[in-house]
Amino acid sequence: xxxxxxxxxxxxxxxxxxxxxxxxxxxxxxxxxxxxxxxxxxxxxxxxxxxxxxxxxxxxxxxxxxxxxxxxxxxxxxxxxxxxxxxxxxxxxxxxxxxxxxxxxxxxxxxxxxxxxxxxxxxxxxxxxxxxxxxxxxxxxxxxxxxxxxxxxxxxxxxx
Numbered sequence: 091x092x093x094x095x096x097x098x099x100x101x102x103x104x105x106x107x108x109x110x111x112x113x114x115x116x117x118x119x120x121x122x123x124x125x126x127x128x129x130x131x132x133x134x135x136x137x138x139x140x141x142x143x144x145x146x147x148x149x150x151x152x153x154x155x156x157x158x159x160x161x162x163x164x165x166x167x168x169x170x171x172x173x174x175x176x177x178x179x180x181x182x183x184x185x186x187x188x189x190x191x192x193x194x195x196x197x198x199x200x201x202x203x204x205x206x207x208x209x210x211x212x213x214x215x216x217x218x219x220x221x222x223x224x225x226x227x228x229x230x231x232x233x234x235x236x237x238x239x240x241x242x243x244x245x246x247x248x249x250x
Contacts, residue, residue: 173212183209184225191233199239203246210247 130138176183183205190202206226213222226247233239 169211173208173215176208176212177216180209180212187229191229191236191239194236196238199242202239203242206243206247 187202187205187209190198190205206229210222210226213219230240230243
């Protein structure tokens with residue numbers, strides 16, 4: 091019985107090897123017969139790689155631009171909400187600016203100027219630039235001896 095099994099195994103083995111050789115010869119033969127599967131040169135592959143890289147970089151740039159646009163839009167929405175809130179506290183903000191200026195400290199000057207810029211943006215959005223300008227120039231007149239403050243105001247606040 092063992093002899094018979096060995097003969098069957100040898101026959102199966104040789105048949106499998108024959109099939110493998112036939113399949114490989116046919117697939118190799120197909121490569122030469124099918125012109126659409128021609129081999130590419132290194133130059134062609136490099137050219138394709140460069141095109142794919144350009145396309146990828148372009149897509150990445152577009153994604154970055156879109157994210158930046160979304161970030162700006164979101165920041166603008168936050169700014170508008172802040173200005174809406176500030177519009178309900180406009181007088182309080184002017185008083186805060188006065189208090190900050192009275193401290194005569196550079197850090198508070200910076201904060202006061204930041205609030206002045208916010209009030210200026212609010213005035214622009216509400217078309218009340220004249221009212222803002224009048225209070226702003228009155229503020230400058232009250233503190234005309236504080237040259238450090240006036241210099242900072244000149245640098246940071248630009249009125250029409």
